[in-house]
Amino acid sequence: MPLSLDALRFTPSATGTALGAFAGLAAYLVATAVYRVFFGPLAHVPGPWYAKATDAWLIPHTICMRQVRAIDELIKRYGSVVCIGPNKVIFIDPATNKIVYGGRFPKDKYYLSLRMSGKDHAMTTLDPTQHVLRRRAFAPHYSLANLASFQNEMHDYTLQLVNRLSEDGGSTAFDCLTMFRHLLVDVISLTVFDMKADAVGKWAREEPDYLSTAINDWPKRSLMKDAMPPWLWTIVCHIPHARLHQFVDSDRFINKFVADRVQTVQEQIKGGHLEEQERNTLVVRMLQYKMPTGHTLAEGDIMAELQAHTMAGTDTTATTLSYLCYALSKHPLIVRTLQAELDDAMDDARRIPDMSVLHALPYLNAVISEGLRLYSAAPAPLPRVVPVRCDELEIHGVKIPTGTVVATQAWTLHKQEHVFPNPDAFEPERWLHESDDMKSNFIPFGMGPRVCGGQTLAMSMLRMTLAAVFRNFDVVAPMHTNDKSMDICEAFVIFPAGLKADLMFMPRAQQDVSSRA
Numbered sequence: 198m199p200l201s202l203d204a205l206r207f208t209p210s211a212t213g214t215a216l217g218a219f220a221g222l223a224a225y226l227v228a229t230a231v232y233r234v235f236f237g238p239l240a241h242v243p244g245p246w247y248a249k250a251t252d253a254w255l256i257p258h259t260i261c262m263r264q265v266r267a268i269d270e271l272i273k274r275y276g277s278v279v280c281i282g283p284n285k286v287i288f289i290d291p292a293t294n295k296i297v298y299g300g301r302f303p304k305d306k307y308y309l310s311l312r313m314s315g316k317d318h319a320m321t322t323l324d325p326t327q328h329v330l331r332r333r334a335f336a337p338h339y340s341l342a343n344l345a346s347f348q349n350e351m352h353d354y355t356l357q358l359v360n361r362l363s364e365d366g367g368s369t370a371f372d373c374l375t376m377f378r379h380l381l382v383d384v385i386s387l388t389v390f391d392m393k394a395d396a397v398g399k400w401a402r403e404e405p406d407y408l409s410t411a412i413n414d415w416p417k418r419s420l421m422k423d424a425m426p427p428w429l430w431t432i433v434c435h436i437p438h439a440r441l442h443q444f445v446d447s448d449r450f451i452n453k454f455v456a457d458r459v460q461t462v463q464e465q466i467k468g469g470h471l472e473e474q475e476r477n478t479l480v481v482r483m484l485q486y487k488m489p490t491g492h493t494l495a496e497g498d499i500m501a502e503l504q505a506h507t508m509a510g511t512d513t514t515a516t517t518l519s520y521l522c523y524a525l526s527k528h529p530l531i532v533r534t535l536q537a538e539l540d541d542a543m544d545d546a547r548r549i550p551d552m553s554v555l556h557a558l559p560y561l562n563a564v565i566s567e568g569l570r571l572y573s574a575a576p577a578p579l580p581r582v583v584p585v586r587c588d589e590l591e592i593h594g595v596k597i598p599t600g601t602v603v604a605t606q607a608w609t610l611h612k613q614e615h616v617f618p619n620p621d622a623f624e625p626e627r628w629l630h631e632s633d634d635m636k637s638n639f640i641p642f643g644m645g646p647r648v649c650g651g652q653t654l655a656m657s658m659l660r661m662t663l664a665a666v667f668r669n670f671d672v673v674a675p676m677h678t679n680d681k682s683m684d685i686c687e688a689f690v691i692f693p694a695g696l697k698a699d700l701m702f703m704p705r706a707q708q709d710v711s712s713r714a
């Protein structure tokens with residue numbers, strides 16, 4: 198039937214109905230907002246009226262990747278308990294941290310957006326009791342003793358990277374995010390899957406490494422897919438462009454990588470070939486883990502857990518290393534003190550000491566703590582829900598009812614002037630005399646039973662890599678790597694505004710010679 202233009206014209210009665218519906222909706226929204234601001238369960242909590250009325254005020258800050266800063270400003274204006282949404286409260290109080298992150302409060306459903314292929318893993322398991330079962334499956338893998346059994350290879354990968362930088366002789370600016378991501382891909386492929394990925398080797402030979410690329414692509418792909426209507430995403434997936442295909446297929450690539458590894462290990466278990474192994478990778482542990490019921494975990498759950506660890510461990514650690522190298526490029530005196538300690542601990546610049554030796558170096562550890570304080574890879578609110586059994590939570594005399602989403606954020610905790618004087622300055626010395634106050638306000642890895650599962654691995658890699666790099670090189674930032682390009686953007690995890698961290702690694706001996714000439 199031909200479409201007449203008249204059919205598209207609004208009749209006076211249709212216009213009236215539409216206006217009426219619009220006015221009704223507006224009245225409903227206004228009434229809801231007024232109720233929330235003056236009579237809602239959080240009406241008594243300090244905070245701006247617009248945050249009590251609607252979550253929408255945070256959307257532009259989230260889109261601009263500046264959510265933690267917007268929340269930080271509210272805390273500065275309203276104090277250490279502040280309402281940031283109709284059902285959300287942020288607090289800055291170490292005593293409340295112990296209650297909220299002590300293990301009784303379930304995680305908020307916000308975490309469900311981090312599921313892997315629709316499946317839960319430890320980080321997204323909201324219920325504390327269920328989470329304990331998940332956590333038991335992987336916790337032994339990250340013990341220092343187990344990680345030490347992979348140490349020789351970790352040293353080899355790190356030295357491979359150092360050798361490549363040495364060959365370059367400081368003439369090229371390397372993107373640290375890419376470089377350290379390749380290192381972490383090698384370490385995680387080995388410890389999780391018992392697989393030699395040769396990612397650093399490929400990086401050194403300037404060959405593509407599809408796994409490292411997919412790990413980098415996946416979070417961006419998820420964000421993009423979620424932001425688009427399905428029809429637009431379908432069109433994007435069909436655009437004939439090789440790199441774009443690689444990008445949209447990153448989830449499939451990682452799924453297949455993990456599925457292949459799981460299958461190989463399952464065959465090894467069936468064939469009885471695992472008894473000969475002296476150490477256990479995470480995939481073996483997960484496949485052999487028995488729930489209290491005696492059942493093993495479902496294959497889909499194992500896959501999700503392994504994918505989560507691959508993703509959670511790589512860019513967080515690589516970003517921290519990149520920011521630490523950038524901070525050190527701006528502080529030559531700090532580098533001298535660090536190098537003096539490393540020179541004493543490492544007679545041979547190309548031999549990385551045992552984990553226990555690095556663990557005991559005070560200045561190296563102070564530098565890392567300062568890096569984690571200022572450049573926490575996950576500085577955003579870690580939301581939990583006030584449980585029914587808790588009755589009410591009280592923070593500094595403010596009662597927070599059951600069902601409220603409560604959270605603290607490392608971004609603000611780590612920059613409190615009274616705990617960390619001169620908070621924006623990079624001053625490792627402050628950690629040489631760590632006070633109880635500093636300890637209880639420092640949560641780069643979260644806290645309590647849901648503290649970062651891979652913290653020991655992350656700390657070991659931070660120590661190992663910094664020791665090897667700064668024993669051998671001074672780091673110099675080229676003109677285009679500056680505070681503007683390294684400005685922190687945040688989408689739960691952080692990344693630099695310039696999307697890269699180009700730095701030059703000048704061999705120390707060579708630099709000493711040139712500065713004497």
Ligand code: HEM
Binds near residue numbers: 511652
């Ligand atoms: C510098 C590097 C890292 C930082 C700053 C970091 C930070 C965090 C934070 C803040 C959490 C807690 C999230 C919450 O409470 O909601 C977390 C959880 C987690 N992280 Fe990390 N992480 C790092 C490296 C790693 C590594 C290397 C791995 C593993 C290979 C890893 C695996 C995990 C897992 C599995 C969880 C969930 C733990 C649970 O809920 O039981 N992370 N991480």
